[in-house]
Amino acid sequence: MVLDLMLIALAITLYPLPLMAFALVVSSARGVWKGLVFVLAWLACLVAVIAAVLALTDGRP
DSSP, rough: OOOOOOOOHHHHHHHHHHHHHHHHTTTTTTTHHHHHHHHHHHHHHHHHHHHHHHHTTTTTO
């Protein structure tokens, strides 16, 4: 229970970091293109994590 709460707290604490990184990327030169690549890479990582969890747990996360 405590570990679950600590993981949730860590996720909430670290959530603004990708938003700050995205703001910096978009404000740079050719920011729209780099922002699109940033979002697509983030989604690819999310899909990879979900696929790994499903593969390791035999479809029962």
